[in-house]
Amino acid sequence: MEKLIISVIIVVVFVIYKLFSKAEKRNTERKLTHFLKNQESFTIDFDQVNVEGFMFRENVEVDLYDKELSSYNDELYLSIEPFDFKGKYHKNKDVSKFSSQLTTTFNYRDSDYKYIITGLPINEITFRMRIYQQKHLTIYVFKDNGAQVKSPKQSNDKSPDFNLMMGNYFFVDLRFLNEKGIGVVKLGMCKTN
Incomplete structure (x- = not known):
């Protein structure tokens, strides 16, 4: 009876943790969407977008079931049980990986x-x-x-201020790709004239 109660408590705690983590993820997504809606935006057509793909081979560590392992995990080579092979280093394997490059040109306020x-x-x-x-x-x-920043050449209070690093930051929302690790990407900063 005690084992059943402990099991139920553990399951309830795990379910609550999962629900809170999903709610936090949805809340973060909602905040990002709200932030982007309040920013100035414009759309570009496909004739201004070029996609190039690259395939490369990489030597990675895999477990017994050929699942790729993260090289950041320190416990890859350690095992408490001698017959625990899942998630543990088995061999190195060459795998094909893909990478894409997006090139875009656009005109914003008479600047290309x-x-x-x-x-x-x-x-x-x-x-x-x-x-x-x-x-x-x-x-x-x-x-x-x-x-x-105040101009250092003039000491009176009527000296004009000038902006340091004044410009526009451009972002593109790639969340529609539904790929892990791809979201809102900062294109960079462009100085304004």
Whole structure:
């Protein structure tokens, strides 16, 4: 009877933990969506987007079932039980990996911009298909007013301030790709004139 009560308590704690983690993830997603809706945005068509794919071979550590192991885990080579093979190092194996590169050019307030996003961990064909289904790409603009700095040459209080690092940050939302590790990507900062 005691084992049953302990088991039920452990299961209830685990279920509560899972529910809270899912709620936190949804809340973070909701905050990000709300933040992006409040930013200035514009859409670009596919003729301004170019996707290139790369395939490369990588030597990775795998377990007995050929599942790729994370090299950041210190317990890869340790095992408490002698017959515990799941998630433990078995051998090295060459695997094929895919990476995509997105190149986009657009015009924003009479200035032309070109950005290259490299190292997206998705197959080129899947990437093109999902962008085609999306029909367009939305670019968000975050205006940064920079740090206000007084001009050191003039000592009077009427000296004009100038902005240090004033410009626009561009973001593109790639969450529609539904790939782990790909979300909202910062394109970079461009100085404004």
